[in-house]
Amino acid sequence: MINKIIAGDCLEKMKLIEKCSVDLIYLDPPFFTKKEHTLSNSERTKVFSFEDFWESDTGYAKFLKTRIEAMKDLLKEDGSIFVHCDKSAEHIIRAILDNVFGAENFQSEIIWSYKRWSNSKKGLLASHQNIYFYSKSKSFKFNTIYTAYSETTNVDQILQRRTRDKHNKSVYDKNDAGEVKYSGQKKGVPLNDVWDIPYLNPKAKERVGYPTQKPLILLERIIKLTTNEEDLVLDPFCGSGTTCVAAKLLNRNFIGIDQSIEAVQLSERRISNPVKTESNLLKKGRRSYVNKDKEALSLLSGLEYNAVQRNKGVDAILVNSYKDSPVLVRVQKPNERLRDAVSLLAKAMKSKKSKKSILIQTNHDELPKEETVLEGMVIFKSLSIQIASSLESEKDLSVTSQIALS
Numbered sequence: 001m002i003n004k005i006i007a008g009d010c011l012e013k014m015k016l017i018e019k020c021s022v023d024l025i026y027l028d029p030p031f032f033t034k035k036e037h038t039l040s041n042s043e044r045t046k047v048f049s050f051e052d053f054w055e056s057d058t059g060y061a062k063f064l065k066t067r068i069e070a071m072k073d074l075l076k077e078d079g080s081i082f083v084h085c086d087k088s089a090e091h092i093i094r095a096i097l098d099n100v101f102g103a104e105n106f107q108s109e110i111i112w113s114y115k116r117w118s119n120s121k122k123g124l125l126a127s128h129q130n131i132y133f134y135s136k137s138k139s140f141k142f143n144t145i146y147t148a149y150s151e152t153t154n155v156d157q158i159l160q161r162r163t164r165d166k167h168n169k170s171v172y173d174k175n176d177a178g179e180v181k182y183s184g185q186k187k188g189v190p191l192n193d194v195w196d197i198p199y200l201n202p203k204a205k206e207r208v209g210y211p212t213q214k215p216l217i218l219l220e221r222i223i224k225l226t227t228n229e230e231d232l233v234l235d236p237f238c239g240s241g242t243t244c245v246a247a248k249l250l251n252r253n254f255i256g257i258d259q260s261i262e263a264v265q266l267s268e269r270r271i272s273n274p275v276k277t278e279s280n281l282l283k284k285g286r287r288s289y290v291n292k293d294k295e296a297l298s299l300l301s302g303l304e305y306n307a308v309q310r311n312k313g314v315d316a317i318l319v320n321s322y323k324d325s326p327v328l329v330r331v332q333k334p335n336e337r338l339r340d341a342v343s344l345l346a347k348a349m350k351s352k353k354s355k356k357s358i359l360i361q362t363n364h365d366e367l368p369k370e371e372t373v374l375e376g377m378v379i380f381k382s383l384s385i386q387i388a389s390s391l392e393s394e395k396d397l398s399v400t401s402q403i404a405l406s
């Protein structure tokens with residue numbers, strides 16, 4: 001394993017690294033803010049700072065360009081670079097990257113967006129930063145990450161397979177009988193380039209008091225996208241060592257460089273005892289987009305599913321399919337009769353060619369004797385119904401035993 005943090009100017013220290021050996025470089029250099037960044041740790045025992053003063057934009061551009069050129073030499077042919085910046089110098093950095101890596105190797109401009117609540121300046125509240133993603137060549141390593149479907153996605157969009165017609169228009173794929181073909185298991189929507197990740201709040205456990213410290217979740221995402229386990233990640237402006245900590249947590253090799261000895265010591269301390277703040281917002285985010293009956297969906301917790309909006313019969317589809325057909329789920333609504341829930345779900349099964357469905361019963365009613373359920377449909381009683389029924393039967397028992405005693 002290569003796991004080290006080096007003190008010094010990255011231009012010099014990168015000479016120690018073997019050429020074409022690095023899979024991913026992430027850099028979060030000074031942003032050309034023309035000020036000194038200072039912050040102290042929560043116990044106020046230590047003040048960390050770094051300078052971001054420049055005589056001119058050309059001076060700043062020269063400083064970065066020479067270092068980015070050296071970084072390119074260190075990358076493997078299928079390696080990638082992510083450069084973090086903001087409105088102060090995004091135009092300069094994009095031009096440098098086009099020049100060094102070639103505009104044809106530009107892959108994405110990631111917008112990292114987060115909430116802020118106050119603005120000391122006149123104008124729009126700035127609440128995003130930019131991360132430029134370039135590859136060294138066309139054959140770069142990339143692991144697609146999938147996210148949940150949005151609330152506006154309807155059941156057909158999730159289930160049906162698409163193809164191109166003779167005019168190259170995207171249409172639903174149909175079989176010879178004109179029936180729409182089932183798409184099989186879908187993983188979700190590929191991650192897009194706008195990332196809604198909360199900024200570290202001042203009380204976050206993960207915060208170490210380093211100015212402009214980035215959240216681990218952000219770095220983990222970048223590392224997962226473009227590297228595999230045991231690959232080598234380099235951060236030449238590592239500050240408090242966020243990239244190195246994320247790499248360690250994901251079982252990647254890493255090298256961090258920082259010209260500040262205090263930053264290097266802090267990084268080493270963090271690496272030996274990584275602390276990560278779980279973002280509730282991010283964790284719940286997936287489901288918080290879902291404005292479907294939250295109570296109903298809470299009954300599905302523990303199952304892997306895609307919530308379905310705008311469909312009368314179905315609340316969710318399980319991620320795992322059954323005999324090549326979708327598993328539909330419906331939760332009985334508060335004032336809905338069981339027979340109505342059964343009939344709506346049966347209808348959906350027929351129209352979606354589903355061979356298995358699950359109905360979660362939430363009310364105390366029974367199906368009329370003459371009523372049967374469609375083959376493949378299973379009815380489960382919700383936990384609250386099971387508990388209520390069990391208490392009810394225990395009450396009966398205690399009444400019986402009281403009668404017996406008297």
Ligand SMILES: C[S@@+](CC[C@H](N)C(=O)[O-])C[C@H]1O[C@@H](n2cnc3c(N)ncnc32)[C@H](O)[C@@H]1O
Pocket residue numbers: 008009010011028029030031050210211212213214215236237238239240241242243257258259260263
């Ligand atoms: C924006 S901070 C990085 C913050 C980091 N991403 C984190 O999460 O803590 C920029 C860092 O670059 C370092 N730096 C500035 N010039 C440098 C250079 N020539 N070589 C190495 N490090 C440098 C500063 O000391 C500072 O720690």
